[in-house]
Amino acid sequence: MASVATRRSAETWSRALGWLSVVLVAISVGMIFLYAPSDRVQGAAQRIFYIHLPAAWLAYLSFFIIFVSSIAYLARRHPRWDRLARSAAELGFVFTTIVLLTGSIWGRPIWGTWWTWDARLTTTLILWFIYLAYFMLRAYVSDPERGARYAAVLGIVGFVDVPIIHMSVRWWRTLHPEPIVVRAEGPAMPDTMLYTLIVALVAFMALYVFLLIEKYRVERMKDELAEVRLQHGV
Amino acid sequence: MTAARQIYAIVRKDLLLELRAREQVTGMAVFALLTLVTFNFAFDLTGADRAASGSGALWVAIIFAGLLGMGRAAAIDRQQGAWEGVLLSPVDRGTIFLGKLASALLFIGIVEALALAVFAALFSLPVLHPMVLLVVCLGTVGFGTLGTLFSVMAATTRAREVMLPVLLFPLSLPIVISAVRATTLLLTDRQAEVGPWISLLLGFDVLFLGISYVVFGHAVEE
Numbered sequence: 001m002a003s004v005a006t007r008r009s010a011e012t013w014s015r016a017l018g019w020l021s022v023v024l025v026a027i028s029v030g031m032i033f034l035y036a037p038s039d040r041v042q043g044a045a046q047r048i049f050y051i052h053l054p055a056a057w058l059a060y061l062s063f064f065i066i067f068v069s070s071i072a073y074l075a076r077r078h079p080r081w082d083r084l085a086r087s088a089a090e091l092g093f094v095f096t097t098i099v100l101l102t103g104s105i106w107g108r109p110i111w112g113t114w115w116t117w118d119a120r121l122t123t124t125l126i127l128w129f130i131y132l133a134y135f136m137l138r139a140y141v142s143d144p145e146r147g148a149r150y151a152a153v154l155g156i157v158g159f160v161d162v163p164i165i166h167m168s169v170r171w172w173r174t175l176h177p178e179p180i181v182v183r184a185e186g187p188a189m190p191d192t193m194l195y196t197l198i199v200a201l202v203a204f205m206a207l208y209v210f211l212l213i214e215k216y217r218v219e220r221m222k223d224e225l226a227e228v229r230l231q232h233g234v
Numbered sequence: 235m236t237a238a239r240q241i242y243a244i245v246r247k248d249l250l251l252e253l254r255a256r257e258q259v260t261g262m263a264v265f266a267l268l269t270l271v272t273f274n275f276a277f278d279l280t281g282a283d284r285a286a287s288g289s290g291a292l293w294v295a296i297i298f299a300g301l302l303g304m305g306r307a308a309a310i311d312r313q314q315g316a317w318e319g320v321l322l323s324p325v326d327r328g329t330i331f332l333g334k335l336a337s338a339l340l341f342i343g344i345v346e347a348l349a350l351a352v353f354a355a356l357f358s359l360p361v362l363h364p365m366v367l368l369v370v371c372l373g374t375v376g377f378g379t380l381g382t383l384f385s386v387m388a389a390t391t392r393a394r395e396v397m398l399p400v401l402l403f404p405l406s407l408p409i410v411i412s413a414v415r416a417t418t419l420l421l422t423d424r425q426a427e428v429g430p431w432i433s434l435l436l437g438f439d440v441l442f443l444g445i446s447y448v449v450f451g452h453a454v455e456e
Contacts, residue, residue, distance in 0.1 A: 074283055095305060124298060126404045126407055129400075133400045136396075137387070137391065137397065140391035140392045140393050140394075141391050141392075142392070146390065150387050150391075153383070153387065153449050153453050154401065156445065157380070157383070157442070157445060157446070157449070157451060158405060160441065161405050161408070161442075164434075165404075167432060167434070168407065168411045168412055169407075169411065171411075171415075171430065171431075172411055172415070
């Protein structure tokens with residue numbers, strides 16, 4: 001268990017990061033609506049992209065964090081790795097939901113449909129289902145230690161599976177716009193759009209780290225509470 | 235004892251149980267046949283384009299039956315502490331995994347042989363082609379690998395009948411897609427395009443066999 005002093009200073013840093021992310025998100029929202037130009041073809045609908053893309057990256061980043069902490073948990077068996085996986089899973093689920101919703105809202109005016117069975121969409125939907133399975137697995141196992149082990153196994157198998165799912169669905173069919181930010185020729189967008197996107201990414205990242213720290217602390221308190229209860233036979 | 239003999243011992247135990255209790259293969263086979271018959275009403279499997287929907291029906295039947303059988307196998311192992319006995323035996327966890335996988339593949343294989351024969355007869359499609367059989371084998375190995383790993387985990391959870399498909403369906407999507415695609419291509423005489431799908435199946439099998447072999451020990455610790 002960490003010392004009180006370390007926890008205090010961690011708390012201060014986390015609070016500072018929280019306020020920083022509030023400011024950054026505010027700036028980012030301002031830039032999205034006031035600074036970034038309207039897309040010539042897509043109009044205002046394109047602006048949802050500044051939320052969609054960071055959310056998508058964070059959804060997949062969460063899964064990567066789960067993967068790494070799952071391996072660490074199975075190797076070391078320290079509950080901190082399980083807490084980290086749990087925290088990242090909850091955030092990942094939220095961001096995956098945001099990706100699916102914002103994509104759907106954008107797809108309606110641009111593609112003329114809420115949903116299409118394109119590779120990236122389908123992969124993200126399956127990722128969402130894997131997250132769901134991850135929570136159900138934890139919820140349906142009564143012994144927390146066993147639940148952590150099972151979740152770690154799913155975290156590893158699921159993470160390795162996602163690229164294969166993506167590949168298989170892409171061969172099947174695809175419609176999603178090609179990547180316009182990360183590509184060999186450089187980003188295919190005006191600088192103002194790129195700046196807005198970068199600010200949005202940084203804001204989301206700060207918010208994500210803040211939420212992850214806070215979530216981790218809540219999970220640690222839950223564990224400690226369960227331990228205290230066990231000791232006093234409540 | 236060598237690993238091969240240990241695997242044989244596990245398969246023999248499962249086979250003996252099955253011969254005496256007849257809880258798995260019969261149920262799976264009837265289920266698979268009923269799925270095929272039901273699909274005949276859901277899609278028209280007698281029309282000219284029946285190869286496309288037919289391969290879908292075949293794979294849904296195989297996968298649902300496999301799911302049922304593997305869930306049942308894990309539940310049988312749980313009865314009267316049989317699984318503890320297996321775990322207490324001086325056998326490496328990875329070898330236990332291979333043994334359980336071998337019995338699962340054996341049982342699903344028997345059901346598949348029957349389902350394929352009936353499918354060929356009922357819908358007059360050339361499914362007894364060696365390439366189709368290869369696709370069926372590869373798909374079954376991939377599905378059986380994940381199924382063996384997760385059925386052992388799901389068996390100890392509450393609501394285990396629900397948990398197994400929730401775990402297995404999203405993760406085995408690549409198997410479903412490539413197996414259905416490859417079967418459709420083969421049934422419609424477009425064998426030149428089958429190559430990538432077979433390599434995908436093969437890659438999936440090798441990758442998840444390796445991962446499951448390693449992580450199985452963590453899943454079954456008691």
